Amino acid sequence: MDLIAKYFPNVIVNWQGDYGFVGAIKQTLYMTFFSAIIAGILGLGIGILLLITDKNGLTPHPIIYSVLDKIVNILRSIPFIIMLALLASFTRLIVHTTIGPTAALIPLIASAMPFYARQVQNALVQVDPGVIEAAQSMGESNLSIIFNVYLVEGLPELVRASVMTIISLIGLTAMAGAVGAGGLGSLAVNIGFQRFENDVTIVATIFILILVFLIQFIGDVLVKHLTH
Amino acid sequence: MTIPLVELKNVDVKFKSNHKVIHAIDHVNLTVNRQDIFGIIGYSGAGKSTLVRLINLLQKPDQGEVIVNEQNLLELNSKQLRKSRKKIGMIFQHFNLMNARTIFNNVAFALKGTKLSKEQKKQRVYELLNLVGLSDKAQAYPSQLSGGQKQRVGIARALANKPNLLISDEATSALDPKTTESILNLLKDLNKKLGLTIILITHQMEAIKQICRHVAVMEQGKIIETGSIYQIFTNPRQQLTKDFINTTTHLKESINVILRQEQISYLTQEDLTQEEKMFHLFYFGETTDLPLISTLYQKFEVSANILYGNIEMLQGKPIGNLIVILSGKPNMLEQALSFLKEAQVKVEEIDLNLIGGK
Numbered sequence: 001m002d003l004i005a006k007y008f009p010n011v012i013v014n015w016q017g018d019y020g021f022v023g024a025i026k027q028t029l030y031m032t033f034f035s036a037i038i039a040g041i042l043g044l045g046i047g048i049l050l051l052i053t054d055k056n057g058l059t060p061h062p063i064i065y066s067v068l069d070k071i072v073n074i075l076r077s078i079p080f081i082i083m084l085a086l087l088a089s090f091t092r093l094i095v096h097t098t099i100g101p102t103a104a105l106i107p108l109i110a111s112a113m114p115f116y117a118r119q120v121q122n123a124l125v126q127v128d129p130g131v132i133e134a135a136q137s138m139g140e141s142n143l144s145i146i147f148n149v150y151l152v153e154g155l156p157e158l159v160r161a162s163v164m165t166i167i168s169l170i171g172l173t174a175m176a177g178a179v180g181a182g183g184l185g186s187l188a189v190n191i192g193f194q195r196f197e198n199d200v201t202i203v204a205t206i207f208i209l210i211l212v213f214l215i216q217f218i219g220d221v222l223v224k225h226l227t228h
Numbered sequence: 229m230t231i232p233l234v235e236l237k238n239v240d241v242k243f244k245s246n247h248k249v250i251h252a253i254d255h256v257n258l259t260v261n262r263q264d265i266f267g268i269i270g271y272s273g274a275g276k277s278t279l280v281r282l283i284n285l286l287q288k289p290d291q292g293e294v295i296v297n298e299q300n301l302l303e304l305n306s307k308q309l310r311k312s313r314k315k316i317g318m319i320f321q322h323f324n325l326m327n328a329r330t331i332f333n334n335v336a337f338a339l340k341g342t343k344l345s346k347e348q349k350k351q352r353v354y355e356l357l358n359l360v361g362l363s364d365k366a367q368a369y370p371s372q373l374s375g376g377q378k379q380r381v382g383i384a385r386a387l388a389n390k391p392n393l394l395i396s397d398e399a400t401s402a403l404d405p406k407t408t409e410s411i412l413n414l415l416k417d418l419n420k421k422l423g424l425t426i427i428l429i430t431h432q433m434e435a436i437k438q439i440c441r442h443v444a445v446m447e448q449g450k451i452i453e454t455g456s457i458y459q460i461f462t463n464p465r466q467q468l469t470k471d472f473i474n475t476t477t478h479l480k481e482s483i484n485v486i487l488r489q490e491q492i493s494y495l496t497q498e499d500l501t502q503e504e505k506m507f508h509l510f511y512f513g514e515t516t517d518l519p520l521i522s523t524l525y526q527k528f529e530v531s532a533n534i535l536y537g538n539i540e541m542l543q544g545k546p547i548g549n550l551i552v553i554l555s556g557k558p559n560m561l562e563q564a565l566s567f568l569k570e571a572q573v574k575v576e577e578i579d580l581n582l583i584g585g586k
Contacts, residue, residue, distance in 0.1 A: 130322050137284055139341070
């Protein structure tokens with residue numbers, strides 16, 4: 001404890017409270033968790049729609065496909081820092097503020113959703129078309145093929161894509177933190193960087209790294225377990 | 229007359245891609261009778277796979293009618309179509325099993341929509357796995373199986389809903405010859421045991437020869453020749469058909485090998501005397517039982533030097549090919565030849581100059 005106090009004095013000072021490490025970790029987890037859930041559900045839906053309306057998909061539909069495809073491409077092209085500014089008034093409309101972790105959820109979801117949708121599409125398109133054809137020849141409906149074939153056969157790839165999305169979301173929460181969302185990113189920039197308290201930045205980085213490694217590890221174990 | 233199981237009437241399929249139109253199926257008519265084993269042979273790109281996909285409407289025709297089990301499939305709504313697809317089993321070249329599921333669950337998947345209880349499903353799956361000889365692999369995953377075993381699972385899965393028709397899309401093309409034979413024997417067994425009608429597409433004449441009763445030859449989206457396997461083998465009309473037959477009899481190669489033998493390679497047409505000629509004798513059915521060669525000598529004093537001989541069994545009937553040099557007095561030789569022709573033996577003189585012995 002003395003050692004920590006010697007080398008990381010500001011970490012001790014900034015440990016407790018809403019603006020300290022405890023609060024920051026909670027905020028980062030809160031932002032990552034809820035944006036991952038909501039962006040995950042929406043992204044999965046859009047990804048599946050992209051998959052099945054594609055010209056080689058289950059129910060090709062050029063109009064739906066090209067509209068979704070363009071929306072996803074446009075949203076993915078907007079840098080997150082600009083997305084924060086761009087969606088400020090929309091965010092205020094919904095959560096009545098533009099600062100704090102809840103307000104950050106809106107731009108986080110808007111950024112992660114198209115990213116994840118594309119990941120889902122790419123993951124599921126790798127399912128062997130022959131297996132899809134076999135299911136069709138067995139008289140399966142399209143809905144059944146999506147849930148019982150694509151999502152089952154493509155699960156390992158889907159987990160990989162999800163891990164990648166969550167990790168990039170953690171990166172985004174740190175960026176959101178820098179502009180008032182709180183969390184570890186905010187701690188590292190607003191206290192560590194601006195007050196020249198480098199030890200805070202280092203420890204905040206370590207916590208983020210631990211979080212990333214943990215998610216990667218869980219993902220790897222899951223993929224290994226799911227691959228036969 | 230019994231009602232055929234499958235009738236394709238004037239079906240036509242065109243694929244459009246980048247300004248190019250590919251006429252995949254060109255106004256084809258096809259009739260397959262119940263309990264038949266019907267082979268469709270052709271090189272890749274001939275349209276075989278597209279043609280069989282019309283039978284369960286995995287491919288919709290641009291025009292024509294598809295009648296299976298006395299139902300016009302094009303008139304069904306999607307729910308009815310899915311129901312009728314359950315009565316048409318299909319197996320594939322690359323097996324198309326689901327890697328995330330065990331063998332048991334792969335087969336059980338086909339029973340998902342049925343009204344069977346969990347216990348009944350389990351019973352049915354084991355029944356099917358027994359049928360294909362894989363009940364000990366129920367809890368394995370597809371990646372742990374060999375190609376032949378995977379295809380057996382594919383067959384069990386295809387038969388889950390008790391179809392009366394099985395479509396085999398190059399099902400043995402990815403397998404080694406021994407496994408191919410065992411899979412073909414299994415199909416033959418199923419045809420006999422269950423009265424299952426089988427439509428088999430392949431580019432291997434061996435597979436056709438081994439189990440099919442009828443065969444159609446496809447080229448560029450058209451069926452260019454069709455008939456019983458026996459008709460096709462004994463009296464092929466199209467060059468492509470002859471080429472395919474040659475892939476199993478190896479007659480052309482054999483002639484070349486014979487001519488390269490030392491004792492013969494010196495031969496030219498001039499070396500054969502007036503009293504010697506080289507013939508290809510082709511005989512089938514009852515003629516194979518006659519002692520042809522000895523009769524030639526006894527009746528006409530024509531001796532035969534047999535250079536090559538091959539007898540194939542097709543549907544239990546023999547087909548023979550002989551390459552011989554017949555020697556005897558010219559008039560006797562002629563009489564001998566007309567005797568052979570009367571005995572339904574096809575005689576074809578082989579001109580050494582044309583083949584180019586030396």
